[in-house]
Amino acid sequence: MSHHDTHHDSHDSHDSHGHVTALSVYHGIFAALLVLTFITVAISRVDFGAANTLIAMFVATIKASLVALFFMHLLHDEKLNVITFTFSLLFVALFFLFPLVDITSRGRIDDLTDTYSLEKENKKIEAHKQFLKDNPKWDQANKDRINHFMGVEAGQK
Amino acid sequence: MSDFLLHKHEHEHFFYNNQQEASSAKLGVWLFLVTEILLFSGLFVAYTVVKMQFPEMWKVASAVLDWKMGSLNTVVLITSSWTVALAVRAAQTNQRGEKNKQIVGLLAFTVVCAFIFLVVKYFEYSHKIHEGLLWGAKYTFPAKVAELKEQISAAFGASIWDQKNVLESMASLAKSDTQMHLLKEWTEFGKPELQALLNVEKPHLFFGIYFLITGLHGIHVVIGMSLLIWILIYSRKGYFYKDYYTPVELGGLYWHLVDLIWIYLFPLLYLV
């Protein structure tokens, strides 16, 4: 069956051998990574309190960027691969974000939205009590409906 | 005419040329790396959530990990990343097979680094197992400490605990084999970082996450090693040269990911 080379425009045209990074760059990045590792450990000896983790992550990210850009060739690679990698980090961030929002805001809805006040709640309770007094038929109908279901529950096995 | 080994590569029939094939393979591997990143992110999230819920415990428990071993492993992995990148470059510039040996050498060095990493991990793990610093119900450290203390009281007399420096006293008194053995054990178990564990709640959560995340990472180190060995075998036979070095490059990418994950693991577990 026939096979022929058709011209196609579906991707970037790099020279088919890819970009060759200079040896000195590789050696330099390696040295930098070792230095940064040293810094990572040294910095961890100083206590910045709550910022400890952030600083450690910052240094780690610099190291990771060097590995990604140079050792993994992203600096000279097709944009698509760079986008693929970066995009995934966005989703990782999302995965972190919402559970942290959850964990840090449990039980604090009232602080956060400033919706609760004891006076407002008491006023509501008083108003409802008054409503029941003014509408005895509504109250009774409601009680009957509840009793009907409750009566049924009582008869359940 | 060269006397080096060189296999000319023929692309699959459904690709138009070598370049489309190589470019597709690379995108495929990057997508796969993305799945690995998302896989590990679950463990990082679990780490963050538990750490935020038990900050004091976390600080105490992570001080137990040996940062020197962790640093050594970091240096080992970074070095292996460097050598595998050099191996890819060697394949990229391999004109007639003259760099075959260099590729093999660099890949072999990388594999050796991986092996050293696993050996260091083995020592770390066996210490933890010995000290009972494991996950969930297997966290037997307090029980082990209690048992050891009893044995020491029996061997040295209960008054040993009233001494200012227990270890020094034990060292001066130790004569029998049992006493020497107990002294060695207490040197390990009696360390302040370890003893601090007795005063925090639920330290097994830290160790559970520690073993899960380093265990999963370790599995990936083994997978990466196997991949690199396989590529090494083929590079000996002259399969990789400037027009076809895709497997070396992609194997290298996988190995770099293993390194990347450790770059984050190391400070998170050992240093903060």
Next chain:
Amino acid sequence: MSDTQAKDYHLHLTDEPDYIDAKPGIGAWLSTVDHKRLGIMYLFAVFATFGLGGLMALLVRLELFSPGATIMGPDTYNRVFTLHGLAMVFLFIIPGIPAALGNFVLPLMVGAKDVAFPRLNRASFHVYLVGTAMALYTLVSGGVDTGWTFYTPYSSQSDTPVVMMTLSAFVLGFSSIFTGLNFIVTIHKMRAPGLTWDRLPLFIWALYATSIIQVMATPVLGITLLLLAMEKVMGVGIFDPALGGDPVLFQHFFWFYSHPAVYIMILPGMGVMSELVTTFSRKKIFGYRAVAFSSLAIAIISFLVWGHHMFVSGQSAYAGMVFSFLTFLVAIPSAIKVFNWATTLYKGSIILNTPMLWALSFLILFTIGGLTGLFLGTLGVDVHLHDTYFVVAHFHYVMMGGTAMAFFGGVHYWWPKMFGRMYNEKLAQLSAILVFIGFNVTFLPQFVMGSRGMPRRYYDYTPESGYEIFHKISTVGSWILLAGMLIMLFYLLQSLRQPKNQRLELANPWEARSLEWLTVSPPIEHNFHEIPTVVEGPYEFPINGQKSEH
């Protein structure tokens, strides 16, 4: 050889056998890397798993026909509905359209000879078989009773084969990832000359968006299931409150995957919709760019809303508010699609054949399902509706009324291309109508009883509760559905027993314009004799019923 433009492409027969006859024998099929063979095998597999899940559904509905025990006890009931969920979600609907239809159609539609990684494709299918076998094994070893959602702490403590089931889902996840990865690379790197992104059929855009979700979300399911298995086997304790863990954390992990997963389910269905609606109204899609980008928008926004499954779980009310707000966002791109399909139909030259009937079913039922989702996304309302039959009805309207209808529509649309045979049109229309009616009879009452408080996953209800009549109607509906599906099974199998038509006759029975119709039916093993060059979009139908050039 010169490039052939898609417009001038002339079909011709050669001696070359089609992909079904080439390399015969079971061994050849099981070891094949041909995307078409893999697609067909997936098709049979998902029909079978749909049957399994459907059987479980019929049993559930039978049990609920009357109060009290009807055909099974409560423990069995829990296992039956769990298997219904697991089989339908992991074995049918997630692989469904992408693996069965997508595998077959995608390379043809982009003018390629195969996907980018055919051996990975084969691995995907084999892994699917292994995962399915593992799931079936749990069936024979007693069955899991946790619900397909595996919530902790019950799942960590249940003594049913949870670990085996979670591992089977873990394995199946790889199948999904491999398919998604393959599709993304194929779409980026292997399009035919001239097939620019804005000339891609919308089915491809939909599969692309689906694949992004598959690649990004499924690994999180992987780690979740792994952590659950470790929790059970090792007693790690991050989900178990007794050990200091947080069961809501499991739900965060689980839904981070499972919400985007429902978009893995619906997006390909929406893609099929675009093809059916255009071909059978002989009109190009209204708002191509909007529909294309809405697929991507759905893929991305789907990752922002998972907490709407957890409004009453114990997550913070603040997080609930955030998720509720974001949930409304995700309705927008879906609505854009529905408007655009409806507008495409307007003043189109409608052909009311079987695939179109399925498409119209989708349009109506998915809209109902989507709108009811808004009620559920509203935090205050969801507090009352959560875990009731309202939720059950909602997701069946979108998953079955949506994806399953689109799946059947796609099967009927591409049937002649896949097999070189046509099915009995009259029976097919009857089946489509029966399924539509049966579906509504089954699920519409569930909205009502759900809003009146009937909880989901409950084995029983009292005679005084007033739900009995709704349950009875719903069960009868399930029998109508069964009838429709049996008729479909009958005529589809019957069509396969006919001899293959002349391969040119059925090459393009719908006179559609996308590339898969530019080759014989069934296609040859390498898809095209010459790869065509594309010069126009996929929906350029000739106006006023003029016969197309080929």
